[in-house]
Amino acid sequence: MQALTFIDRRAETASAPHVTALDGNMSETGLTTGDFTQENEPFSLFGTWLKEAQDAEINDPNALALATVDADGLPDVRMVLLKDFDQRGFVFYTNFESQKGQEILGSMKAAMCFHWKTLRRQVRVRGPVEIVSNEEADEYYKTRARGSRIGAWASKQSRPLESRFALEKAVAEYTLKYAIGEIPRPDHWSGFRIKPTSIEFWKDGAFRLHDRIEFRRDEAEGDWNKVRMYP
Ligand SMILES: Cc1cc2nc3c(=O)[nH]c(=O)nc-3n(C[C@H](O)[C@H](O)[C@H](O)COP(=O)(O)O)c2cc1C
Numbered sequence: 001m002q003a004l005t006f007i008d009r010r011a012e013t014a015s016a017p018h019v020t021a022l023d024g025n026m027s028e029t030g031l032t033t034g035d036f037t038q039e040n041e042p043f044s045l046f047g048t049w050l051k052e053a054q055d056a057e058i059n060d061p062n063a064l065a066l067a068t069v070d071a072d073g074l075p076d077v078r079m080v081l082l083k084d085f086d087q088r089g090f091v092f093y094t095n096f097e098s099q100k101g102q103e104i105l106g107s108m109k110a111a112m113c114f115h116w117k118t119l120r121r122q123v124r125v126r127g128p129v130e131i132v133s134n135e136e137a138d139e140y141y142k143t144r145a146r147g148s149r150i151g152a153w154a155s156k157q158s159r160p161l162e163s164r165f166a167l168e169k170a171v172a173e174y175t176l177k178y179a180i181g182e183i184p185r186p187d188h189w190s191g192f193r194i195k196p197t198s199i200e201f202w203k204d205g206a207f208r209l210h211d212r213i214e215f216r217r218d219e220a221e222g223d224w225n226k227v228r229m230y231p
Contacts, residue, residue: 120204
């Protein structure tokens, strides 16, 4: 097997002749929170990091890897977009008949991982899942582009599609069906909220001596305990 080699822009990388003063500064990018391990509450810290990611990342700062398990306990992971977060948890939207939808409805548990490459930061979230209220889902659905609302009807997400044409035909049919007036939200399209029992913040450190703190609690609404961990 051939080893893969990648450019490592970290300033301390001995074998990186391309390293410049700029590379050295890059590891300082966005460290406006100072020593984040002093924070006592995860949601405001997450908000600060997400805001800094919005300023730093080129695309999709709200993208996250969503992990689920199937009925056999086999893990599954894919990207989704965070659409809301507050003290109650982290919300994303999807088709409940999709693979992820079925896996979450089966376990009502999930995990998320954000990776902000430019900032060299990671946040991990785990916990039980609840379905957002119909009012909340409707409110978000209305903000989506008309084409995306049609798409929610036309796509039987994660099920076999015989041809691209079949999808385009379904889009055309629903466009005609909802040509006038509001496009209702499909019952099978809504949001899940992960109610965290664990949120871990990770920041890149020199020589892989990264900073990690995890906020943990037994219940999704309980008080947080903060634990610093070896990198
Ligand atoms: C950056 C990115 C963001 C995505 N956001 C969503 C999303 O918010 N909701 C969604 O259902 N799929 C989203 N997808 C598509 C999913 O990754 C996935 O392909 C699809 O939902 C089917 O997943 P499943 O078969 O595990 O259900 C996104 C993909 C990418 C690459």
